[in-house]
Amino acid sequence: MSALVRAAAWLEERVGLSAFAALAREKHVPVHRHSLWYYLGGMTLFLFGIQVVTGILLLLYYRPSSGEAFESVQFVMARVPFGWLIRSIHSWSANLLVFVLFAHMFSVFFLRAYRKPRELTWLSGMLLLFLMMAFGFSGYLLPWNTLAFFATQVGTEVAGRVPFVGGFALRLLRGGDQVTGATLTRFYGFHVAVLPALTTLLLGAHLLLVQRHGMSVPPSVESEARRTGLRVPELPFFPNFLLRDAVGWCVALGALAGLAALAPWELGVKADPFAPAPAGIRPEWYFCWMFQTLKLLPARILGVDGELVGILGFGLGGLLWTLVPLFEREGTSDRLRRAITVAGVLVLVYMTFMTIQAYLPEKH
Amino acid sequence: MWSLVTVALVDGGRRDGAELRRVTREETVATRRNVLNWFLGTSAGAMCGSVVYPVLRYLVPPEVPEAATTRMVAGREGELKAGEAKVFPFGARPAILVRTVEGEYRALSATCTHLNCTVQYRADLKTIWCACHNGMYDLAGHNLAGPPPRPLESYKVDVARGEIVVSKA
Numbered sequence: 001m002s003a004l005v006r007a008a009a010w011l012e013e014r015v016g017l018s019a020f021a022a023l024a025r026e027k028h029v030p031v032h033r034h035s036l037w038y039y040l041g042g043m044t045l046f047l048f049g050i051q052v053v054t055g056i057l058l059l060l061y062y063r064p065s066s067g068e069a070f071e072s073v074q075f076v077m078a079r080v081p082f083g084w085l086i087r088s089i090h091s092w093s094a095n096l097l098v099f100v101l102f103a104h105m106f107s108v109f110f111l112r113a114y115r116k117p118r119e120l121t122w123l124s125g126m127l128l129l130f131l132m133m134a135f136g137f138s139g140y141l142l143p144w145n146t147l148a149f150f151a152t153q154v155g156t157e158v159a160g161r162v163p164f165v166g167g168f169a170l171r172l173l174r175g176g177d178q179v180t181g182a183t184l185t186r187f188y189g190f191h192v193a194v195l196p197a198l199t200t201l202l203l204g205a206h207l208l209l210v211q212r213h214g215m216s217v218p219p220s221v222e223s224e225a226r227r228t229g230l231r232v233p234e235l236p237f238f239p240n241f242l243l244r245d246a247v248g249w250c251v252a253l254g255a256l257a258g259l260a261a262l263a264p265w266e267l268g269v270k271a272d273p274f275a276p277a278p279a280g281i282r283p284e285w286y287f288c289w290m291f292q293t294l295k296l297l298p299a300r301i302l303g304v305d306g307e308l309v310g311i312l313g314f315g316l317g318g319l320l321w322t323l324v325p326l327f328e329r330e331g332t333s334d335r336l337r338r339a340i341t342v343a344g345v346l347v348l349v350y351m352t353f354m355t356i357q358a359y360l361p362e363k364h
Numbered sequence: 365m366w367s368l369v370t371v372a373l374v375d376g377g378r379r380d381g382a383e384l385r386r387v388t389r390e391e392t393v394a395t396r397r398n399v400l401n402w403f404l405g406t407s408a409g410a411m412c413g414s415v416v417y418p419v420l421r422y423l424v425p426p427e428v429p430e431a432a433t434t435r436m437v438a439g440r441e442g443e444l445k446a447g448e449a450k451v452f453p454f455g456a457r458p459a460i461l462v463r464t465v466e467g468e469y470r471a472l473s474a475t476c477t478h479l480n481c482t483v484q485y486r487a488d489l490k491t492i493w494c495a496c497h498n499g500m501y502d503l504a505g506h507n508l509a510g511p512p513p514r515p516l517e518s519y520k521v522d523v524a525r526g527e528i529v530v531s532k533a
Contacts, residue, residue, distance in 0.1 A: 150481055150482070150496060153479070153480050153481055153482075154479045154480065154481060154496055154497075157479040157480040158479060161479075168424065171424045171425060172423050172424055175425050176425050176428070177456075178456055178457070182425065273453075273458070274451055274452065274453045274458045274482075275451060275482065276451050276458075276460075276474065276482045276483060276484030276495070277481040277482050277483075277484070277494065277495040277496050278495055279495045280495070281481075281495050281496055291497075294478075294479070294497055294511065295497040295498055295510075295511060296511075297511055298511070299507065299510075299511055299512060299513040300513060305513045306511055306513065307478060307479060307511060307513070362498065
């Protein structure tokens with residue numbers, strides 16, 4: 001018996017790894033014309049892994065105070081060997097992650113994979129999406145540059161306008177009435193401790209639920225299989241599907257390295273609380289559709305401040321979107337189902353249109 | 365005796381003595397359990413409260429007493445040419461000092477009433493502009509266009525001994 005086999009037997013007696021091996025053997029992935037969308041969850045997970053690793057590396061040099069934050073990131077970009085690479089990958093990967101995550105969410109939405117018994121998988125996924133946006137928002141401030149300063153000014157003010165809890169939320173987020181070094185310290189705490197802890201819990205639950213229920217087969221594929229009497233073909237997860245996943249991950253890693261090398265992430269100008277907001281200011285692209293909406297809303301709508309209508313609208317919309325599995329149950333009529341799909345298409349079109357508009361040059 | 369007290373406690377003392385004597389053994393046990401659960405529940409609740417309350421209070425920073433700035437020197441005469449402006453700290457918040465084309469000084473709060481960005485003077489439009497959401501104000505601070513719901517607060521400007529003094533009305 002070789003040493004390796006003996007070591008495996010030793011571990012097996014104590015840990016019982018064969019249970020995991022059995023689980024891996026059992027797991028299968030359905031193969032049909034929509035199978036491509038199955039790769040997005042794994043891609044998101046891979047990019048999240050990149051964020052964890054590069055984030056930990058950035059922690060080694062970053063200093064979370066208004067006097068030193070900008071300079072420490074500048075040091076990483078200019079002096080630390082490969083610092084530009086690590087930071088650029090962290091920033092690019094964050095953006096790619098949010099993009100893939102949105103694609104993952106919309107694919108789950110349009111393939112109606114949130115149906116019973118996967119309501120909680122959808123819920124945990126939506127909460128993870130909100131967490132990733134919170135990661136993006138809090139991380140954006142950390143280099144303490146002008147763009148980030150005003151994005152935080154506006155973003156926290158939006159939270160502050162929410163009725164009843166706004167005042168508390170504003171001071172909780174800013175660590176005071178204004179965006180200052182206290183805000184930076186807080187955002188750092190959220191970004192490297194609070195959000196990662198919450199994400200670990202939710203991600204664990206999400207992955208566990210995915211294992212428990214397996215991949216959802218889209219209703220159209222399911223009914224076709226019923227009609228023809230043929231079973232939906234399957235692919236073993238390990239190693240077949242995982243190897244295909246890995247091809248995607250290699251491509252993503254290559255793309256990240258390419259983006260970081262060809263377009264290193266900019267640092268901008270150090271934040272000055274007493275300088276005007278620069279022209280052309282806008283938040284990260286995934287907040288742009290909301291930003292553009294706030295720009296276009298009139299000052300007063302039916303006697304209420306325009307931005308309040310917008311903020312409440314986003315909140316209500318997000319809530320309805322998160323609760324979509326409750327609207328579609330087994331007995332739901334085809335008309336309501338179509339209505340949900342149409343609503344999803346409208347949301348996607350609206351978000352895309354507004355995001356593009358935010359990037360078009362403005363006339364003054 | 366304990367069971368009688370318990371029942372009386374649970375029932376709020378609504379039963380008379382004769383009724384109390386008829387209380388069955390099971391009911392006594394059940395109500396004793398209820399009282400214990402009640403004690404346990406309230407203790408657990410109080411313990412959670414005593415942990416959560418300080419944490420919530422800790423999260424919101426204390427009000428730092430700030431000397432209310434009502435008057436300050438924003439610059440020196442001749443520093444701004446006609447049609448120029450500058451943003452200066454007025455206490456903890458930014459304010460903007462504009463010298464109009466006619467040579468007059470105007471001082472306003474520089475915090476946009478929409479979502480808190482810092483505004484700037486646009487010489488090409490002779491207006492005050494917020495870059496964040498495209499809000500426009502005139503030089504008296506009135507909101508002209510875009511999303512701002514309210515005018516900017518305006519301040520008094522005095523020129524004395526070569527200094528431009530801005531003060532809250």
